[in-house]
Amino acid sequence: MRVLLWHVHGSWTNAFVRGEHEFLLVAPPDGVGLAGRDWPSAREVPLSDLDRGSADVAVVQNPRELPLVPDGMPVIYLEHNTPKAPNERHPMADWPGRLVHVTHFNALMWDTGSTRTTVIEHGVVDPGPLYTGELPRAAVVVNEPVRRGRVVGTDLLPRFAEAAPLDVYGMGTELLGPMGRGDHGMADLHREMARRRVYLHPVRWTSLGLSLLEAMCLGMPVVALACTEVGRAVPPGAGVVSNDPDRLVRGLRELVSDPDAARARGVEARRTALARYGLDSFLKGWDRLLMEVTA
Structure with missing residues (x-):
């Protein structure tokens, strides 16, 4: 499927775009696009060129991206961070969409209200056993x-x-x-x-x-x-x-x-x-x- 997203966290995106999908990265000035990365499954797309049929789903990573998603496109909200305190209300609390946390700790500490949440732990592109410790x-x-x-x-x-x-x-x-x-x-x-x-x-x-x-x-x-x-x-x-x-x-x-x-x-x-x-x-x-x- 076609997945729309903003390139926010380089290492996380490096793992995500290894999936068997087509990834549309919002181009400058509304995003950073590929930012020089060699990701064959990803391409830059100007935000002005997007409409409801441009992608099957959008993955957003902060609240300011949400209103930029074309109307009618399914949305997943990805939260990378811990809250400042265990009782902090998440910006997407009581939201009808799906929210993803990258760790169980984060899911435990954020107050997300009635929002459906899922934990998908980090994936790492293996750099290889390069350790010498010299x-x-x-x-x-x-x-x-x-x-x-x-x-x-x-x-x-x-x-x-x-x-x-x-x-x-x-x-x-x-x-x-x-x-x-x-x-x-x-x-x-x-x-x-x-x-x-x-x-x-x-x-x-x-x-x-x-x-x-x-x-x-x-x-x-x-x-x-x-x-x-x-x-x-x-x-x-x-x-x-x-x-x-x-x-x-x-x-x-x-x-x-x-x-x-x-x-x-x-x-x-x-x-x-x-x-x-x-x-x-x-x-x-x-x-x-x-x-x-x-x-």
Whole structure:
């Protein structure tokens, strides 16, 4: 079928467009279109060219997109984020359409009223077992760490840096000083991450980061705060998960100093990520929902 959507989250869209459908990405200036991505199943479409018959269904990801969908086209609302608080009312609460969450934690915490909700967990395009761990350092991926502050654990980075040198990737990381490595294309990012011995996930409150799942697919061991959905994503054998910063600092120091232990944890991380967040179950979940909504 033909699926209309806005290209909002690059890694999520990269997985979604692997499905056996035709994907119509809203072109600039009303969207970002392909944004330079090589996605054979997707093409850019100006919003002005769309009418009810242009697509079979639309997937929208924020409220301002909803009125731009042609009248009469079935709509699915996709929510990527956690609420600011567990009692926050979702913008699509008591809506007659279907709302999709990317984690069970998010579904539990949002108040969606009578809206029908579904959880379709993330799918990850496997970057391959690129892990070498040759550098006794930790990789962190987070966008705008200075602006987002405690939410993404920016205040904890100096504490972790006492246990191992940190390389922080993402938009706006240059503001962190020497540890900031800036934004990278996906292929370059994965190669650089895989050379580091450990992946550090210091995030307190956000939806399950796809960079964490990608790190696990690379074969990286994980040191992470046990917040939001991390407890489900990262099994005990894949690294160290705790809300005790001292325990995490010790775990980071131990894994960085023991390449064999780090590699063994990384093998388990990759096995779990592929089994739980592989493309097959992700795409099948979306296929079922798309068929249901357009029936």
